[in-house]
Amino acid sequence: MKRLVNIQPGKGWRIILGLLPFILVLVIYLFASNARLVVNPNDKLLPSFGSFGEAIERMAIKEDRRTGKILLWTDTKASLQRLGMGIGISALIGLFFGILNGLIPVIRANLSPFISVLSMIPPLAILPILFIVFGLGELSKVVLIVFGIAPFVMRELQQRVQEIPKEQLIKAQTLGASTWQIMIRIILPQILPRLIDALRLSLGAAWLFLIAAEAIAATDGLGYRIFLVRRYLAMDVILPYVAWITFLAFLMDYGLRALSRFAFPWFEKETSGS
Amino acid sequence: MADNIINVSKVWKEYGDAVVLERLNLDVKEGEFCTIVGASGCGKTTFLRMLLGEEIPSRGNILLEDSPLPEEPTHDRGIVFQRYSVFPHLTVLQNVILGLEFTQSKFTGFLFGKAKRIAVNEAKEMIAAVGLSDARNKLPSALSGGMQQRLAIAQSLIKKPKILLLDEPFGALDPGIRADMHELILSLWDQTGTTVFMVTHDLKEGFSLGTRLLVFDKVRHDPQSPDRYGASITYDIPLGMTDEKILNKIKSTTGTD
Numbered sequence: 001m002k003r004l005v006n007i008q009p010g011k012g013w014r015i016i017l018g019l020l021p022f023i024l025v026l027v028i029y030l031f032a033s034n035a036r037l038v039v040n041p042n043d044k045l046l047p048s049f050g051s052f053g054e055a056i057e058r059m060a061i062k063e064d065r066r067t068g069k070i071l072l073w074t075d076t077k078a079s080l081q082r083l084g085m086g087i088g089i090s091a092l093i094g095l096f097f098g099i100l101n102g103l104i105p106v107i108r109a110n111l112s113p114f115i116s117v118l119s120m121i122p123p124l125a126i127l128p129i130l131f132i133v134f135g136l137g138e139l140s141k142v143v144l145i146v147f148g149i150a151p152f153v154m155r156e157l158q159q160r161v162q163e164i165p166k167e168q169l170i171k172a173q174t175l176g177a178s179t180w181q182i183m184i185r186i187i188l189p190q191i192l193p194r195l196i197d198a199l200r201l202s203l204g205a206a207w208l209f210l211i212a213a214e215a216i217a218a219t220d221g222l223g224y225r226i227f228l229v230r231r232y233l234a235m236d237v238i239l240p241y242v243a244w245i246t247f248l249a250f251l252m253d254y255g256l257r258a259l260s261r262f263a264f265p266w267f268e269k270e271t272s273g274s
Numbered sequence: 275m276a277d278n279i280i281n282v283s284k285v286w287k288e289y290g291d292a293v294v295l296e297r298l299n300l301d302v303k304e305g306e307f308c309t310i311v312g313a314s315g316c317g318k319t320t321f322l323r324m325l326l327g328e329e330i331p332s333r334g335n336i337l338l339e340d341s342p343l344p345e346e347p348t349h350d351r352g353i354v355f356q357r358y359s360v361f362p363h364l365t366v367l368q369n370v371i372l373g374l375e376f377t378q379s380k381f382t383g384f385l386f387g388k389a390k391r392i393a394v395n396e397a398k399e400m401i402a403a404v405g406l407s408d409a410r411n412k413l414p415s416a417l418s419g420g421m422q423q424r425l426a427i428a429q430s431l432i433k434k435p436k437i438l439l440l441d442e443p444f445g446a447l448d449p450g451i452r453a454d455m456h457e458l459i460l461s462l463w464d465q466t467g468t469t470v471f472m473v474t475h476d477l478k479e480g481f482s483l484g485t486r487l488l489v490f491d492k493v494r495h496d497p498q499s500p501d502r503y504g505a506s507i508t509y510d511i512p513l514g515m516t517d518e519k520i521l522n523k524i525k526s527t528t529g530t531d
Binding site for chain 1: 326328346347348349351352353355357358359360361362363372373375376377380381382383384413415416426429430433435
């Protein structure tokens with residue numbers, strides 16, 4: 001018998017083992033839901049799959065009677081817009097300050113301590129300030145996401161820039177490069193795939209801040225909806241929404257990874273080779 | 275004086291209390307190929323970095339063509355490191371063109387149209403000279419260690435540097451490939467007439483390559499405080515004067531092989 005650390009599951013086994021926890025959770029849910037519904041057919045806590053179907057039809061296919069819109073799509077569009085803007089702005093800020101901080105010692109001495117302190121402030125603690133300053137509209141939600149993830153992206157990219165071998169910077173100077181040329185021809189192209197990595201890492205936090213902001217003050221959005229229907233214990237709506245949010249988060253992560261592979265083939269080789 | 279490309283006079287290098295180099299004097303004529311050997315930690319790489327402008331002498335001065343050496347790396351001194359000399363995100367061709375683009379395109383760092391075609395042709399010639407024509411469109415990660423060093427040399431030489439600095443460039447290569455690289459660097463040196471400084475820890479390499487061998491070693495020792503005295507040039511031997519006896523003598527004094 002081989003040691004446990006040396007046993008590699010085959011391809012088929014790998015799929016079965018991977019699916020097992022999902023199936024297990026599903027089966028446990030079905031049993032528990034059934035047990036509760038037998039006792040009380042109006043139980044709301046663990047709805048049957050039939051009521052999920054009805055809820056999904058109500059939210060995702062039929063128009064809402066009051067607004068005349070399909071709620072799931074309106075919510076998804078609103079949330080993704082906020083998320084996209086928040087992440088996009090964070091990426092730009094992160095790239096700009098990350099490169100400057102990483103490459104130029106004078107700017108690093110000037111800004112690095114400030115950014116470190118900034119990133120220590122719990123973003124949700126300043127949410128009230130954001131609501132006061134920027135109002136309850138879209139802006140405050142986007143700013144919360146930016147405040148939540150931009151400092152992380154900045155610090156992460158600064159570190160990645162500083163990790164680029166010094167030999168490369170000296171080599172570039174011996175080839176006649178100015179600071180500006182080093183920045184745009186040596187640093188920027190090498191830091192872009194690392195920006196994508198940093199954004200993938202901060203996706204979870206971005207969703208957290210988005211849903212928190214929507215839960216507190218919004219009129220649409222995925223986070224708004226699940227907190228709204230919570231009042232009616234509408235688990236039949238909440239659970240599909242959570243699954244949908246998870247699926248969207250997964251898609252974004254997958255998309256960013258695919259983009260990195262497609263746009264920066266050298267990066268995959270570089271990082272897997274060394 | 276005028277025919278000396280490099281003029282080092284009374285150079286010291288200290289880090290705090292530790293003296294790395296002391297009283298260094300050296301005149302090098304244009305077109306010489308100097309190999310620098312010495313035990314590890316003897317300051318040979320520090321000396322190369324001073325020539326590069328990455329380090330600045332604590333005392334004394336270095337003249338390049340009779341004017342003070344710029345205190346940062348510039349285009350008149352090319353460098354090939356042991357590793358990390360090439361840019362991983364650029365293909366072989368792009369790596370070589372880069373030097374031309376930096377000079378000719380101040381703002382975007384890219385060349386277009388006719389200027390680009392001229393640069394590409396020049397780069398292709400350079401790539402052919404180091405024997406990488408077949409790998410022109412490959413990324414450095416697809417090249418072997420020896421090919422990466424060939425690329426690094428081509429990248430530097432396209433700038434026609436006054437001095438080419440090589441910091442243990444073949445230290446990480448297999449012996450067979452190292453011999454090929456020796457042949458290559460000698461033929462390129464012959465064609466371009468560039469002044470070359472090469473640091474190596476391989477004494478044999480130092481003996482077989484170049485016109486001049488410089489041995490760095492400490493002249494004075496203080497057993498109680500090993501950092502008290504720095505290294506200086508203990509042997510300065512023109513090529514052809516080297517023989518087995520000197521080789522063994524240097525081996526025994528510096529403890530290298």
